[in-house]
Amino acid sequence: DAGVIQSPRHEVTEMGQEVTLRCKPISGHDYLFWYRQTMMRGLELLIYFNNNVPIDDSGMPEDRFSAKMPNASFSTLKIQPSEPRDSAVYFCASSLFGQQETQYFGPGTRLLVL
């Protein structure tokens, strides 16, 4: 079975540009999570969805960040405009409902904003 798929795997962009990260969760999973990982701040939850509906976006840093989940098999995280401090690894993860259900992580997108 295919795991969580993220694209692109690496992204280098210049400050001010729009960046779109994509995620395809595991089929049948009803939860999708976006995380950001940096050395300074560790692993941060940005936003998560249940059945395509955003449940908690309190981790989204500011209005420059937005996330959508138009259907059960696709989600995007957009940064517009990007800034150097957005440089990080962005993970998407998905899971089923239930305390015993682990989340499965995608390989991550390494973003570098110059």
Added chain:
Amino acid sequence: AQKITQTQPGMFVQEKEAVTLDCTYDTSDPSYGLFWYKQPSSGEMIFLIYQGSYDQQNATEGRYSLNFQKARKSANLVISASQLGDSAMYFCAMREPNTGNQFYFGTGTSLTVIP
């Protein structure tokens, strides 16, 4: 208050020895799940082991076991017979199904296995 606390930023262990990575959690929900993940230098996050709040026995998965002490709210990961490939970051996490179902992560422990 932190939901998950990992107090050991870095740990060293001799190859073939056992090591314990500490994790304490904070919740008032009687139902919760505890998870450990491994993140090697390649960056992927790998699920290792799960413990449910109502489980009577400690979880085990191969060389991994979880020392679950409910009254102390601790869920320490024990790795037996350490291997060089165990060198990685290890994250403890908790899920509360009755309060949003998100995962709370600790800051991680960097484990280095010495040959």
